[in-house]
Amino acid sequence: MLNDFVQQRVELQVPEVYLCADRDEAIRWVQETLRNQNLAVVQMGFDGDMTGSASLAFSRRSAHLLASMLGDGGGKPDEALDAIGESVLIEVGNVLMSGVMGTLGNMLRVEVHYQVPLFLRHGVEMMVADGGDCAFLVARTKLSLADLEMEGVIIVLFSLRSHDAFLDAVDRCLEAS
Amino acid sequence: MAKILVTEDSIYMRRVVTTMVREAGHTVVEAADGDECLRQIAAESPDLLLLDLVMPGRDGLSVLGELAKSESSLPVVVLSADIQESVRRGCLELGAKAFLNKPPKKEALLAAIRQALGEANRDTER
Numbered sequence: 001m002l003n004d005f006v007q008q009r010v011e012l013q014v015p016e017v018y019l020c021a022d023r024d025e026a027i028r029w030v031q032e033t034l035r036n037q038n039l040a041v042v043q044m045g046f047d048g049d050m051t052g053s054a055s056l057a058f059s060r061r062s063a064h065l066l067a068s069m070l071g072d073g074g075g076k077p078d079e080a081l082d083a084i085g086e087s088v089l090i091e092v093g094n095v096l097m098s099g100v101m102g103t104l105g106n107m108l109r110v111e112v113h114y115q116v117p118l119f120l121r122h123g124v125e126m127m128v129a130d131g132g133d134c135a136f137l138v139a140r141t142k143l144s145l146a147d148l149e150m151e152g153v154i155i156v157l158f159s160l161r162s163h164d165a166f167l168d169a170v171d172r173c174l175e176a177s
Numbered sequence: 178m179a180k181i182l183v184t185e186d187s188i189y190m191r192r193v194v195t196t197m198v199r200e201a202g203h204t205v206v207e208a209a210d211g212d213e214c215l216r217q218i219a220a221e222s223p224d225l226l227l228l229d230l231v232m233p234g235r236d237g238l239s240v241l242g243e244l245a246k247s248e249s250s251l252p253v254v255v256l257s258a259d260i261q262e263s264v265r266r267g268c269l270e271l272g273a274k275a276f277l278n279k280p281p282k283k284e285a286l287l288a289a290i291r292q293a294l295g296e297a298n299r300d301t302e303r
Contacts, residue, residue, distance in 0.1 A: 071189055087189035094187075094231075095258045095279055102260035111263045114231050116186065 017139045026136035030057055040081060042093025044117040046101060049110035050165055054097040055120075063089055086119045093117055100139070108169035135166075178202040179224035179294055184214040184240070185256070186232040190279065194227060194256065197283050198290070211235025215243060218251065225293055227286075228273075230257040230264070241271040252293040256281055 020026040030039075040063030043055040058066070067085030070092070081089065094117045105112055181203045185191040195205045206221045208214040210232045218226070226244075230237035237255065244251060255268045255276045265276045274293040277285060 084189060087187055091187045091190050091258075091279070098258035099260060105261050105263075111261060114259065116231055116233050 017137065020136035020138055023136070026138055029138045040089055041120040042090050042097070042117050043120050044094065044097050045115035046112040047115075048112040049105075049169075050112055054101055056093040056097055058089070066092060080121070081119075090117050090119050108166070108173050110165070110169050137166075178204065179290075180204045180206060180221065181225045181227060181290065182206045182208060182214065182217050182221065182223035183227045184208040184211070184217075184232070184237070185227070185229040186210055187229075190229070190256075193280065194286070197281070197286055198227070201287050201290075203290075211237065211240045214240050218244075218249075223251065224297070225290060226251055226253045227290075228253050228255050230255060230259060230268075238267070238271070241268060241273060245272050250297065252297045254286075254289045254293055256286075 018029065020029060038060035039057045040060055041055055041057045043053055045053045063081060064085070067081055067088045071084040071088040097117070098114065101112055101114075104110075178201075181198050183191060183195050183198065183205055184207075185194060186209050191207060191209070195207060198205050206217050206223055208217045212235045214226070214228070215235075217223070226240075228237045228240060237257070241253065241255075244253065253273045255273045256279055257264070257268075257276065258279045259265075260278055268276050274296060275289040277289055
C-alpha cells in the first residue's frame with residue numbers, strides 16, 4: 001500500500017504487537033518508540049461489530065518526508081505541516097489503518113464502519129484520549145523507504161465490550177483453522 | 178472522451194485522481210462530499226462517477242443508495258481504502274460497476290473507467 005503511494009520499495013520490519021493493560025502503558029509504548037519526538041498523528045474511529053479508534057503516529061521528521069515526497073509540500077521540517085501535508089498524512093493513515101483493520105475484519109469475519117480520519121495536533125495523549133474503559137492493541141514497526149528510515153506506530157483502541165468481541169472472534173478463527 | 182465526476186474529500190487524493198483522469202483526456206468535475214456529488218450530478222450530467230466512500234456528511238454508500246433508488250444509469254466506480262470484502266460486495270450490490278482500493282494504480286483506474294463507460298454505452302444502445 002505505502003509503496004503504491006511513493007512508487008518506491010518500502011521495507012517494513014515485522015511489527016511488534018502488544019495488548020496494553022491501560023492508557024498509560026499505551027502512551028509509554030508510543031513514547032518509547034518515537035523517543036518523545038514531535039508527532040504527527042492521524043486517527044480514525046470505527047464502529048459496527050467492534051467499536052473504537054485506530055491511530056497512526058509518525059515522527060514529525062517522517063511526516064515531513066512523506067508530505068514532501070507525495071504532495072510537493074509539507075512546509076518547513078521544523079514547523080507544523082501545511083494543509084497539503086496534513087492531507088497527505090491523513091490519506092496515508094487512512095490507507096494503512098484501513099488495511100490493518102480490514103485484514104483483521106476479513107480474517108475474523110467481523111465488519112466495521114469507518115469515520116472520517118482526522119489529523120491530531122496535540123500528540124500522543126490525544127491518541128488515547130477516550131481510553132477510559134478500553135483495551136489498547138499497539139503495533140509498532142519501522143519503515144525503510146529508499147535510504148530514508150521512517151518510524152511509525154499504530155495503536156488500535158477497542159472499547160471493553162469490543163475487546164471481548166475481538167478476543168471471541170480470534171478464538172472462533174483459531175477453532176476453525 | 179468523457180466528463181467524469183470525482184467525489185473525494187481528501188485534497189491530496191482528489192488531486193492524484195483528477196490528474197490521472199485529465200492526463201487520459203477526460204474532463205473532470207469535482208465534489209468534496211456526498212451532497213455536493215448529488216448536486217453536481219444534477220447540474221453537470223457527468224458520464225461517470227468516481228466515488229469515495231468515507232466522507233463527511235453524506236457518505237459514498239448513501240450516494241449509491243440514492244442513485245439506486247432513482248434508478249440512475251450513471252456508471253459508478255468506487256475508490257476506497259476499505260479492503261473489507263463485505264463492503265466491496267455491498268457496493269457492487271448497490272450497482273457500482275467496479276470497486277478499486279486506494280491508492281489506485283493508474284492503469285487499473287483507467288481500465289475500470291473504460292469498461293464502465295463501454296458498458297454504459299452498450300446499455301444505451303439497446
